Amino acid sequence: MSKDGYDPSFTRGVQKFSHLGRWATVCYWGSALTEFHYGDRVFFQNQYREYWLGTIERDCFVLTCETPFSSVIDGLAYLSAKHRMHQSGEEDDWFCDQGELPF
Secondary structure (H helix, E strand, O other): OEEOOOOOOOOOOEEEEEEOOEEEEEEOOOOOOOOOOOOOEEEEEOOOOOEEEEEEOOOOEEEOOOOOEOOHHHHHHHHHHHHHHHHHHHHOOOOOOOOOOOO
């Protein structure tokens, strides 16, 4: 199922949704990811109901974090915070252009 936002009522199968302008997929424990595109973000649920977040690349699956998230919502909050950090760096590059530090 594809839609514009994550639906936490889903607990089985595969759920595809849009988050921050990119497609994301949740593959729940016991399900298989049969369709994907390079660059897609995927949450794979493990047997402990934790979620490994990563990106599908041409030759591998690249983990985003070294530990799993306890929920998809936690992973989405992480991605949102990361997105806001990148946005603020693009809008206001004070840190990049500050030059030599005064100490």
